[in-house]
Amino acid sequence: MTESASKTADFRKLMDAKFERRVFSDLLVRIIGYCILGLMTGLLLAIVGYVAILGLGSISFKMFVTVGNTSTGGLANAIVGTWELVGMGLLLSLPVGVFGGLYLSEYSSRYTGGVLRLFVDILTSIPSIVLGLFGYLVLVIELNMGYSLLAGGLTLGVMMIPYIMRISEISYSNIPGETREAAFALGANSMQVSLRLLLVQARVGIMTAILLSISIAAGETAQLLYTALFNNGYTTGLTHEPVAYLTYVIWYSLNQPTPYAHALAYSAALVLVSSIFFLLLLSKYIGRGK
Amino acid sequence: MTDIIEVKNLGVATDKQQILSNVSLSIPENTITTIVGPSGSGKSTLIRTFNRLTDLYPRLRVNGEVLFHGRSVREYKVMLLRRRIGLVFQKPNPFPMSVFDNVAFGPKLHASLTGSQLDTIVEESLKHAGLYGEVKDNMEKNAMDLSGGQQQRLCIARALAVQPEVLMMDEPTSSLDPIAKSRIEELMLRLKEDYTVVLVTHDIDQANRVSDSIELLYNGKIVEYEKPDVLQMPEYEHARQFVMKLSRQVGRQSRSTSENGCFVKLMRGSLV
Numbered sequence: 001m002t003e004s005a006s007k008t009a010d011f012r013k014l015m016d017a018k019f020e021r022r023v024f025s026d027l028l029v030r031i032i033g034y035c036i037l038g039l040m041t042g043l044l045l046a047i048v049g050y051v052a053i054l055g056l057g058s059i060s061f062k063m064f065v066t067v068g069n070t071s072t073g074g075l076a077n078a079i080v081g082t083w084e085l086v087g088m089g090l091l092l093s094l095p096v097g098v099f100g101g102l103y104l105s106e107y108s109s110r111y112t113g114g115v116l117r118l119f120v121d122i123l124t125s126i127p128s129i130v131l132g133l134f135g136y137l138v139l140v141i142e143l144n145m146g147y148s149l150l151a152g153g154l155t156l157g158v159m160m161i162p163y164i165m166r167i168s169e170i171s172y173s174n175i176p177g178e179t180r181e182a183a184f185a186l187g188a189n190s191m192q193v194s195l196r197l198l199l200v201q202a203r204v205g206i207m208t209a210i211l212l213s214i215s216i217a218a219g220e221t222a223q224l225l226y227t228a229l230f231n232n233g234y235t236t237g238l239t240h241e242p243v244a245y246l247t248y249v250i251w252y253s254l255n256q257p258t259p260y261a262h263a264l265a266y267s268a269a270l271v272l273v274s275s276i277f278f279l280l281l282l283s284k285y286i287g288r289g290k
Numbered sequence: 291m292t293d294i295i296e297v298k299n300l301g302v303a304t305d306k307q308q309i310l311s312n313v314s315l316s317i318p319e320n321t322i323t324t325i326v327g328p329s330g331s332g333k334s335t336l337i338r339t340f341n342r343l344t345d346l347y348p349r350l351r352v353n354g355e356v357l358f359h360g361r362s363v364r365e366y367k368v369m370l371l372r373r374r375i376g377l378v379f380q381k382p383n384p385f386p387m388s389v390f391d392n393v394a395f396g397p398k399l400h401a402s403l404t405g406s407q408l409d410t411i412v413e414e415s416l417k418h419a420g421l422y423g424e425v426k427d428n429m430e431k432n433a434m435d436l437s438g439g440q441q442q443r444l445c446i447a448r449a450l451a452v453q454p455e456v457l458m459m460d461e462p463t464s465s466l467d468p469i470a471k472s473r474i475e476e477l478m479l480r481l482k483e484d485y486t487v488v489l490v491t492h493d494i495d496q497a498n499r500v501s502d503s504i505e506l507l508y509n510g511k512i513v514e515y516e517k518p519d520v521l522q523m524p525e526y527e528h529a530r531q532f533v534m535k536l537s538r539q540v541g542r543q544s545r546s547t548s549e550n551g552c553f554v555k556l557m558r559g560s561l562v
Contacts, residue, residue, distance in 0.1 A: 176383070178379060178383040181343065181346070181379070182379065182385070183385075183395070185341060185376070186372065186373070186448070186449070186452055187369045187370065187373035187396065187452060189369055192399050196395070196398075197385065201385075
């Protein structure tokens, strides 16, 4: 045997000797993965199951069509109010988020983009009660909107901006550079490339961003306590008229002594969780084609 | 014959590297002028200075002159310049939308057109590009569902739809199979009746088949290879080596194309 051949044989032995241990560590990774999967599935089933059992036992069709005051009546005003607030939030966050994302992806320099991204990320991590306090002091008091759809909706909107901006930024960035070059080579200007090409091509991503931000906003409570308060009926005006919403019913009705108030809370939880669940499924379905 | 584009002492550089230096050449109207050279010789950068697509990359510093109809391209409004000098890319890059919308995209940028005007432009452009017969019954089909060769002809139609005078093609056949490739070559020969064609390629056989004149670009410089004994001069040592290398490169390329051919057959086989 030549010297190099005997070295080769030694190395082979060394590598084979470690084989068993590597099989085990390979298995270990999978075991850890399955454990986490099991834990998450269990948690989700427990929460959703709990809400479903309590909610299905209490909910009635009448609750969807009658207004309520958290201890008697139904949920109609809270359901309508929730969507009014979220809609108002979208009016602010959709244009700012979609065009902010476009700016970040296409036109920002390293410096301006970095600063804007940092601000947006900080905004995401501000506790919602602090955002609510800000909304209360600035919108409700200083700008004299009162507890209202405008104050609550705008506060929600501020919270929704980062989600829409960052997700739409990713959707623009995913469009290949050759597509932009082709449009510029045809004589398009930046505005035409943005509006006629990028916005159209990123629509699936933007839709996903909208649905995600809606489902997060619909579940907010703290910032609305300070800005929308609650309303025992429907809200028709923009200012000086509080708004009802589902999370308030959950929070407040559970503190009431009557069984019917508890039933209202469980039903509100069920309505909220199933709507969010539906929105998330819808966003997955829309995003599936991509 | 008048020169539609003239390049005078053109240089392009980044902070780190000189991409083109002292390039001078002229492109006569209604001809096919081909720029050949190895990958990385600066061919794509060179033609991108003609329609100022280099403006998209601020780190590129361009000096010297490119004249279009005797006026510097700097003096033109860039959107107008790019309408008049079209570009077809190496990889077919149709927009992910219908065949019709792809071709109509350019005209709609430059003018408000009626539906019937738009129909006419799209039809004419597709006919010019030799694609009309294949797509006329299904203009709403997504362009991404066309074959590679059809996509490239669609990109040619898209470029023709804004009524350019010059059509630049940046290695337009390098990602196509031999049949699609020869269709594009036939198309080039027809197009030079109405347009001035600038072709960039590293395929020396293709250059020989279609060109009226051939420029050799090596290391960012034009090599005057046609002058007697030029390639023998010491400063052209590298260019001579390149000319030798080029023929080998062509051989290697045709092998990889036949590999692609096998791949397609296998795909079809598994589909059946």
